[in-house]
Amino acid sequence: xxxxxxxxxxxxxxxxxxxxxxxxxxxxxxxxxxxxxxxxxxxxxxxxxxxxxxxxxxxxxxxxxxxxxxxxxxxxxxxxxxxxxxxxxxxxxxxxxxxxxxxxxxxxxxxxxxxxxxxxxxxxxxxxxxxxxxxxxxxxxxxxxxxxxxxxxxxxxxxxxxxxxxxxxxxxxxxxxxxxxxxxxxxxxxxxxxxxxxxxxxxxxxxxxxxxxxxxxxxxxxxxxxxxxxxxxxxxxxxxxxxxxxxxxxxxxxxxx
Amino acid sequence: xxxxxxxxxxxxxxxxxxxxxxxxxxxxxxxxxxxxxxxxxxxxxxxxxxxxxxxxxxxxxxxxxxxxxxxxxxxxxxxxxxxxxxxxxxxxxxxxxxxxxxxxxxxxxxxxxxxxxxxxxxxxxxxxxxxxxxxxxxxxxxxxxxxxxxxxxxxxxxxxxxxxxxxxxxxxxxxxxxxxxxxxxxxxxxxxxxxxxxxxxxxxxxxxxxxxxxxxxxxxxxxxxxxxxxxxxxxxxxxxxxxxxxxxxxxxxxxxx
DNA sequence: GAGTGGTCTAGACCACCAC
DNA sequence: TGGTGGTCTAGACCACTCT
Numbered sequence: 001x002x003x004x005x006x007x008x009x010x011x012x013x014x015x016x017x018x019x020x021x022x023x024x025x026x027x028x029x030x031x032x033x034x035x036x037x038x039x040x041x042x043x044x045x046x047x048x049x050x051x052x053x054x055x056x057x058x059x060x061x062x063x064x065x066x067x068x069x070x071x072x073x074x075x076x077x078x079x080x081x082x083x084x085x086x087x088x089x090x091x092x093x094x095x096x097x098x099x100x101x102x103x104x105x106x107x108x109x110x111x112x113x114x115x116x117x118x119x120x121x122x123x124x125x126x127x128x129x130x131x132x133x134x135x136x137x138x139x140x141x142x143x144x145x146x147x148x149x150x151x152x153x154x155x156x157x158x159x160x161x162x163x164x165x166x167x168x169x170x171x172x173x174x175x176x177x178x179x180x181x182x183x184x185x186x187x188x189x190x191x192x193x194x195x196x197x198x199x200x201x202x203x204x205x206x207x208x209x210x211x212x213x214x215x216x217x218x219x220x221x222x223x224x225x226x227x228x229x230x231x232x233x234x235x236x237x238x239x240x241x242x243x244x245x246x247x248x249x250x251x252x253x254x255x256x257x
Numbered sequence: 258x259x260x261x262x263x264x265x266x267x268x269x270x271x272x273x274x275x276x277x278x279x280x281x282x283x284x285x286x287x288x289x290x291x292x293x294x295x296x297x298x299x300x301x302x303x304x305x306x307x308x309x310x311x312x313x314x315x316x317x318x319x320x321x322x323x324x325x326x327x328x329x330x331x332x333x334x335x336x337x338x339x340x341x342x343x344x345x346x347x348x349x350x351x352x353x354x355x356x357x358x359x360x361x362x363x364x365x366x367x368x369x370x371x372x373x374x375x376x377x378x379x380x381x382x383x384x385x386x387x388x389x390x391x392x393x394x395x396x397x398x399x400x401x402x403x404x405x406x407x408x409x410x411x412x413x414x415x416x417x418x419x420x421x422x423x424x425x426x427x428x429x430x431x432x433x434x435x436x437x438x439x440x441x442x443x444x445x446x447x448x449x450x451x452x453x454x455x456x457x458x459x460x461x462x463x464x465x466x467x468x469x470x471x472x473x474x475x476x477x478x479x480x481x482x483x484x485x486x487x488x489x490x491x492x493x494x495x496x497x498x499x500x501x502x503x504x505x506x507x508x509x510x511x512x513x514x
Numbered sequence: 515g516a517g518t519g520g521t522c523t524a525g526a527c528c529a530c531c532a533c
Numbered sequence: 534t535g536g537t538g539g540t541c542t543a544g545a546c547c548a549c550t551c552t
Contacts, residue, residue, distance in 0.1 A: 009540060016465075035518060046542055051519085059316045059475075060462045067519045068549035084512055085455075197512045198342075203460050203478050203503035205317045208273075218316075221460050221478035221503070246460035246478070253510045255341055255454045266521060292537060303523055308538085324538045325530035 010045045014053025017043075022062055022073055029075040033063065036071075061219030061247070074217065077248045080147060081106070084199060085254025098178065103147050110152075115142040117172040119161055126158050129228045129239045137161035139170045141179070144213070147248075151214045154243040163190065163237070180229065183237055192237060196230040199253075203246070210243055220247045267302045271310025274300075279319055279330055286332040290320065293328075318476030318504070331474065334505045337363070337404060341456060342511025355435065360404050367409075372399040374429040376418055383415050386485045386496045394418035396427045398436070401470070404505075408471045411500040420447065420494070437486065440494055449494055453487040456510075460503070467500055477504045 008016075018039075021027055034042070039050045054071055057063045065071045083102065103110035122130060122138040130138060138158045145153040157169075157179055164170050167189045168182060175182050183190045206214070206222045216222065227240040265273075275296075278284055291299070296307045311328055314320045322328045340359065360367035379387060379395040387395060395415045402410040414426075414436055421427050424446045425439060432439045440447045463471070463479040473479065484497040 011540075019465075037518085047519095048543090049541065052540085054519095055312075060464070065519065066549090068517080068551080070518065084510065195514060197514065199508075199510045199512070201458075201508040201510075203480060203508075205476055205478065207317070208276075219462055221462065223460060251456075251458040251460075253341065253456045253458075253512070255456070255510070255512075257452060257454065268521075294537085305524090306522065309521085311538095322538065323531090325532080325536080327537065 010043065011049050011052035011056070014039070014043050014045070014050055015056035018053065019057060019060070019062060022057070027073045029073050031073050032069075033071045033073070059219050061217075064217050074219075077150070078108070078148075080108075080152060080249050081252055082244070082249050083252045083254070084197070085252070098180075099145055099153075108147050110145065110147045112174065113144045113146065114172055114174065115144055117141045117170065119165075119170070122158065125226065126239050126241060129226065129236055130158065130160050131236050132160055139164035141169065141172075150248070152245070152248060154210065154213060156241040158239045158241060159237075179238065183229075190237075192231045194229045194237060195232050198228045198230070200226045201251070202226075206243070206245070214243065214245050216245045216247070220245060222246060223249075223251070267300065268306050268309035268313070271296065271300050271302070271307055272313035275310065276314060276317070276319060279314070284330045286330050288330050289326075290328040290330070316476050318474075321474050331476075334407070335363075335365070335405075337409060337506050338509055339501070339506050340509040340511070341454070342509070355437075356402055356410075365404050367402065367404045369431065370401045370403065371429055371431065372401055374398045374427065376422075376427070379415065382483065383496050383498060386483065386493055387415065387417050388493050389417055396421035398426065407505070409502070409505060411467065411470060413498040415496045415498060416494075436495065440486075447494075449488045451486045451494060452489050454484055455487070456482055456484045458482050458508070463500070463502070471500065471502050473502045473504070477502055479503060480506075480508070 018033065027033060033039070033054075036047050036050050036054070039054075040047045043050060054063065054065070058065060058071075062074060063071050064074050081102070099112075100110045117139070119137055119139050121135045122132060124134045126138060127134040127136060132138070139161050140159075141157040143155045143157065144151055145155060159169055168175055169179060180194060182188055184193055185191060202224045203221055204224070206216050206220070210216065210222060211218075214222070223242075223244045223246055225240075225242045225244055227242070228236050229238040229240075231237055275290065284290060290296070290311075293304050293307050293311070296311075297304045300307060300310075311320065311322070315322060315328075319331060320328050321331050337360070356369075357367045374396070376394055376396050378392045379389060381391045383395060384391040384393060389395070396418050397416075398414040400412045400414065401408055402412060416426055425432055426436060437451060439445055441450055442448060459481045460478055461481070463473050463477070467473065467479060468475075471479070480499075480501045480503055482497075482499045482501055484499070485493050486495040486497075488494055
């Protein structure tokens, strides 16, 4: 007889109810949700079940929890507009400096930390784009980009070792104006122009190591952005392999057709 | 005395161990992991604790579970290269047809389903890009794109109602060659050229409704791609608001500088 | 110290799948 | 029918935060 209704498991019901309240704005970003025990009372289930519901919201990136304090509606951090396209014409040869320029344009302060500069065997994704054999030597400059002290991107700038050896690209020191300017500098050791970028974005959840280095809360994806820079002859000059947390970035591409 | 070591909670240990084995390739995509009871024995913890560890891997998108069958290493579906840039010059006026062309180029079969075509109040993100007042009327063509029967994108094509009323854009029928071709058709009622696209990508975890419609497994993010098409005078003609599951797509942008 | 979230166990029942 | 994952409870202890 009885309408064999719903049958939606209690923990999903908890998640659905709370999600709806959050999305309706009954809890605003930064607001604290009721305690787990209060919710257990309200829903008439054990704390464990309520926790399972809360876990769902956390993995959706809607909430964050702090031990001893409570569960809060997640606040979206300042978003960095990661713009690629027309602006490149203006800022052309800047490269690393481009990152600084974009942050400055938004009234914020960017800086870079060199994690390491090494010569190593190129993994397949990189070798393929650099136009060298997989396992052939590359020079990798591993950097961490920050804005206002918050980690924003993990960047590996990779070069054919043949090209980079003996240049400042292979030294663990900052390059004023950015690596791209250095590459294009007509007075420099490379002096080749960059006329095209190809960016590939692959989006997934972060590995724990990435989450830790970039301070990524749970439920926030990362984009792996692999950018290849080409000279006028179509030869690749640089492959930039970045891990970008998606809660602090919007990607914008301007395409003229 | 005793080195107060590790203290890593057992469920994290379970997750770490299994993750390492998966990433090392000891379990290949599609392989079945040992059953929860077997893992409980191996790790010397209860099934509940092991399950919590497995839950972590699932939310990272590394595994999928099937009731009655087991837990499996997730297989990445065929990836669709969603290319924007140079190819647009060749396929220019195609629009919806562009999606078909790209699928065909990869030897796969694409089709579209019209979910609905309605006139409605424009939400702020759309209105802003269409250059109309928030809440002003827009015509929205809500489509579902599929490739080989698998849902690939949820697309809302939005137009200023002033522009689209009385045209085929406002009718719930397919438009041969795509909406963009229709817009640009010099013999058509609109006959305006599209010379620039701006794409904004915002990446997050899907809402349950999106996950269901697009058959998105847990641990897979979505990109909300908002693409605005402009005519030579800089007036917006169309705003495409898409939800794209990130496990079936790689985004590629080609930028000439 | 009281309150909050974080973790674990033991045991139970259900739903689904394959044989 | 037996194995698999999915869900729930009751009770316990821990770690952190605030006052």
